[in-house]
Amino acid sequence: MGVIKGVLREELENSLQMKKDYERELAKLPKGSLVKKVIKGHEYYYLLLRDAGKVKFIYKGKVSEKEIKKYKEAKRLRAKYRKLLSQVKKQIKFLRSSLRGKESV
Amino acid sequence: MEKSQYKLCIEVLRKLYNAGVLKHIILIGSWCMPFYKTYFAGIRYMPSIKTRDMDLLISRPLKTSKKIDIPELLKSIGFIVGFKGSQGYIKLEHPDLVIEFLVPEKGRGTDKPYQLPQLGLNAQALRFLNFLITNIIHVKIEDISVALPHPANFALHKLIIFQRRKNPEKVAKDRDAAIRILNALIDKGEIGVIRDVYNSIPQKWQIKVMQGLEKAEADKILAVMK
Numbered sequence: 001m002g003v004i005k006g007v008l009r010e011e012l013e014n015s016l017q018m019k020k021d022y023e024r025e026l027a028k029l030p031k032g033s034l035v036k037k038v039i040k041g042h043e044y045y046y047l048l049l050r051d052a053g054k055v056k057f058i059y060k061g062k063v064s065e066k067e068i069k070k071y072k073e074a075k076r077l078r079a080k081y082r083k084l085l086s087q088v089k090k091q092i093k094f095l096r097s098s099l100r101g102k103e104s105v
Numbered sequence: 106m107e108k109s110q111y112k113l114c115i116e117v118l119r120k121l122y123n124a125g126v127l128k129h130i131i132l133i134g135s136w137c138m139p140f141y142k143t144y145f146a147g148i149r150y151m152p153s154i155k156t157r158d159m160d161l162l163i164s165r166p167l168k169t170s171k172k173i174d175i176p177e178l179l180k181s182i183g184f185i186v187g188f189k190g191s192q193g194y195i196k197l198e199h200p201d202l203v204i205e206f207l208v209p210e211k212g213r214g215t216d217k218p219y220q221l222p223q224l225g226l227n228a229q230a231l232r233f234l235n236f237l238i239t240n241i242i243h244v245k246i247e248d249i250s251v252a253l254p255h256p257a258n259f260a261l262h263k264l265i266i267f268q269r270r271k272n273p274e275k276v277a278k279d280r281d282a283a284i285r286i287l288n289a290l291i292d293k294g295e296i297g298v299i300r301d302v303y304n305s306i307p308q309k310w311q312i313k314v315m316q317g318l319e320k321a322e323a324d325k326i327l328a329v330m331k
Contacts, residue, residue, distance in 0.1 A: 007154055007274070007278070010156055015200070022198075084183050
């Protein structure tokens with residue numbers, strides 16, 4: 001039983017650290033996503049983001065392919081990290097409840 | 106979680122294989138236990154409990170000049186860089202798997218991370234790991250050939266290190282893993298292999314192994330070793 005409890009405790013420590021690390025990585029990603037608008041046959045980009053609960057469009061004009069790729073990758077990673085962060089939070093909840101018993105943890 | 110964890114482990118191995126770096130890596134630690142099932146096919150063998158920690162041992166010096174950024178390679182499947190301890194050992198984290206990198210300690214040893222710039226990593230140098238490199242087996246996991254320490258080396262290594270552990274739960278985990286594997290080797294008729302590996306190690310280590318078996322009260326194994 002001690003081995004299992006030890007493993008669970010180790011996993012809880014790992015998950016708590018991992019939660020912080022995913023939050024840190026999410027904060028590092030560029031905020032918002034690029035939206036393309038075609039006006040009179042010309043392509044312009046806006047950065048769409050939420051600021052203090054409001055949706056904002058920030059004019060970016062013409063952007064480089066590199067910039068477009070950067071925001072696309074950030075969008076993909078943000079979705080992935082959010083999903084994984086939610087998984088980590090569920091693990092923490094599960095591990096805490098598994099470890100909660102008569103003995104102090 | 107178990108199924109997704111296994112799938113993720115295979116995905117990691119495949120990515121390392123495709124990048125041409127897996128041949129420089131030996132899978133060690135508790136993740137060897139399920140993969141020994143192939144080696145012990147037809148024998149009663151139950152892998153012991155394992156954590157999410159997947160330990161990858163890298164040969165030192167690394168015999169490649171090819172630059173492969175492993176954190177970048179695994180980023181696409183959700184791994185992020187985390188740090189362990191005050192020395193800043195790199196680990197790659199995912200809710201289902203935490204990958205840590207190790208190298209054998211050489212000389213007097215240091216707790217400073219061993220830099221692996223070709224792989225975009227650093228690794229922790231630990232004692233006795235050379236013993237795991239000296240005798241390796243290759244198992245096919247799906248279609249990938251993965252290097253693991255020979256079970257005899259793995260078990261004797263665990264018998265040595267469990268006595269150095271401070272955490273009682275880790276002591277029990279390592280001891281249990283060693284006994285399970287040695288019993289499976291005996292059942293497979295590989296007593297000679299255990300003895301050969303035992304005879305190949307320094308006398309000080311042999312004493313540690315015997316003390317480990319006595320502490321574990323593994324009478325069946327002790328009888329074979331004597």
